[in-house]
Amino acid sequence: MARVYNWQIGREMSYWYPEHRPQKQFAAVFDTNKCIACQTCTLACKTTWTSGRGQEYMLWNNVETKPYGSYPLAWDLNLLKTLDGGKWNGGRYEGRTIFESAEAGERVLGWRPESQDYAYPNVGEDDCAGQVDAGAYMNSPHMAWFYYLARICNHCTHPACLASCPRGSIYKRPEDGIVLVDQSRCRGYQECVKACPYKKVFFNPMTGTSEKCIACYPKIEQGIQPQCFVNCIGKIRMAGFINKPQNARPDNPIDYLVHIKKVALPLYPQFGLEPNVYYIPPIHVPTPFTRQMFGPGVDAAVKTYRNATNDPDLAALLCLFGSSEMMMPQFRRQGDVISGIDAHGNTVVRVPVNEPVHVRPAYDRLYQIQRTNCP
Amino acid sequence: MRTRVLVMVPVLAALHGCRQVAPTANEVVALRVAQMPSAPGDGVWNTTSEYTAKLLPQDLVDPRLMQSSTQEVRVRALTNGSELALRLSWLDPQVNDLPGPGRFVDGCAIQIPRTIEANPPDPQMGQAGRPAGIAFWRADWQAAMNGRKDDIRSIYPNAAVDHYPFQAQSLEPGSTVQQEMAMRYAPAAAVGNRRVGPRRSPVEDMIAEEPGTLSPDPAGSSRGKGERTADGWSVMIVRRAPEGWGPKTRTQIAFAV
Numbered sequence: 001m002a003r004v005y006n007w008q009i010g011r012e013m014s015y016w017y018p019e020h021r022p023q024k025q026f027a028a029v030f031d032t033n034k035c036i037a038c039q040t041c042t043l044a045c046k047t048t049w050t051s052g053r054g055q056e057y058m059l060w061n062n063v064e065t066k067p068y069g070s071y072p073l074a075w076d077l078n079l080l081k082t083l084d085g086g087k088w089n090g091g092r093y094e095g096r097t098i099f100e101s102a103e104a105g106e107r108v109l110g111w112r113p114e115s116q117d118y119a120y121p122n123v124g125e126d127d128c129a130g131q132v133d134a135g136a137y138m139n140s141p142h143m144a145w146f147y148y149l150a151r152i153c154n155h156c157t158h159p160a161c162l163a164s165c166p167r168g169s170i171y172k173r174p175e176d177g178i179v180l181v182d183q184s185r186c187r188g189y190q191e192c193v194k195a196c197p198y199k200k201v202f203f204n205p206m207t208g209t210s211e212k213c214i215a216c217y218p219k220i221e222q223g224i225q226p227q228c229f230v231n232c233i234g235k236i237r238m239a240g241f242i243n244k245p246q247n248a249r250p251d252n253p254i255d256y257l258v259h260i261k262k263v264a265l266p267l268y269p270q271f272g273l274e275p276n277v278y279y280i281p282p283i284h285v286p287t288p289f290t291r292q293m294f295g296p297g298v299d300a301a302v303k304t305y306r307n308a309t310n311d312p313d314l315a316a317l318l319c320l321f322g323s324s325e326m327m328m329p330q331f332r333r334q335g336d337v338i339s340g341i342d343a344h345g346n347t348v349v350r351v352p353v354n355e356p357v358h359v360r361p362a363y364d365r366l367y368q369i370q371r372t373n374c375p
Numbered sequence: 376m377r378t379r380v381l382v383m384v385p386v387l388a389a390l391h392g393c394r395q396v397a398p399t400a401n402e403v404v405a406l407r408v409a410q411m412p413s414a415p416g417d418g419v420w421n422t423t424s425e426y427t428a429k430l431l432p433q434d435l436v437d438p439r440l441m442q443s444s445t446q447e448v449r450v451r452a453l454t455n456g457s458e459l460a461l462r463l464s465w466l467d468p469q470v471n472d473l474p475g476p477g478r479f480v481d482g483c484a485i486q487i488p489r490t491i492e493a494n495p496p497d498p499q500m501g502q503a504g505r506p507a508g509i510a511f512w513r514a515d516w517q518a519a520m521n522g523r524k525d526d527i528r529s530i531y532p533n534a535a536v537d538h539y540p541f542q543a544q545s546l547e548p549g550s551t552v553q554q555e556m557a558m559r560y561a562p563a564a565a566v567g568n569r570r571v572g573p574r575r576s577p578v579e580d581m582i583a584e585e586p587g588t589l590s591p592d593p594a595g596s597s598r599g600k601g602e603r604t605a606d607g608w609s610v611m612i613v614r615r616a617p618e619g620w621g622p623k624t625r626t627q628i629a630f631a632v
Contacts, residue, residue: 167589207564
């Protein structure tokens, strides 16, 4: 194993290959507080990429209801219970990553989902549409809250899928860091399925190969955000490129949210993959839970997010989410308006931070009628 | 079942009638026959001796197999001078012929040098610059040959399928547009990966120059057939004999189950 630096855990760690970062790294920020689990993202992806034979139960994008929902079943719990994790010392993770916990003869600590584990995607798992029988009740460790977790491939800086493939069939594109399975080379050994802790590589029994989220790279190449981003009803997503912390640019939306404001956090950083989808954690969830999921920065991130109304740049940037289908690697706020700027320096969208509010009197004097205002 | 085990044994080409056929042998002896067998159950297999090869776990490269589930494979061989037929039989009480996540189908492979030489390539997937020929049989491919449909309900009978875009009524079946639509959702098929069905043979020919380099052999012409026995599998693989193959020549052969 080689030694690589993982800034998310604040230390060097063991990895199968030497450190080799791409010229640019695709990244995203998801605001969990805005997600309504409408699954439009899921369907946008499914209709675009996974409507073929063998992909029937394959969801490159899924939204699950935490704390109990998961797809595939118990993807997180199954690993957490075997990983020697949870030992943070400030921003430094002192437990062992999945690479450092690999058993003899293995490259990565993982587990293999089976067919039935994919049989329970979130289909109304949190619907409360009927009456509860008298006397019925449930008791669980997390009684008073839930939230939605939208998930795609994290296009990790140190991907476990890539490390685990004995054939070298998985590669990370040097131009944008997107992780892909070479469909001409894959022979369906499923080592990647076992190794990915997020379980975002899927085995297709009809093609005999493994398949995964491709970050809609044909769109990225044209400066357009992926399907699950541009179709998001709740406007929870922002796609872009992230720099290393020491190279963070304050006018880069992803850098600003992740490195400067530290309001967006990686998913299970202790796994050691340096995942590149960052989450603004839910503000209403007890932090012992979210701290395990997003690392030690949760408390500060929630505080910063709650204070966004007093932080003009942060408040403005949150308004830029979902405002354009174009990638906006740069933003600029001027007064009450935020501009999203493309890679060529062109302004692609201008968004007012505070929308003007018009209150219509209930009585219309012109037509002499009474109207009811609807929200 | 998931096994990755291999063993290397010598294989000898012998002329039929030159020697007494023993029920067991210390090496694999390929007996010369006029008519090659068409199935693992052909009576002609009874004319040649059987070699029992002990299987070793694949513990050379990660991921390693620390414990093997199949201990040995029984091997018989026949030749007509230009082709070599091998029959591999092993114990396996459970049929695993359905692909899927976390599932690994039964299979076996033979590795034979491409030419007869004193110092053949490494028996574990060949070595750099010295490719080895490999013929690989799989139970799911055999099931397809035996008539199992190449669709999801053959694997998951209760699978729910709402709609496949390539089956839209607006697309004429078999038309170019329809085929293109089907390829759009099957990238491995679109780039010609031979893992994708429908299968034309239960055996795949490959070449390898070391572990991790396995690739299809476009010149391969192996054929074969697998059958369930009372207690396991019996698989016949027929392939072109190595260059320089002839009476009393010897070479190295490796098996994997």
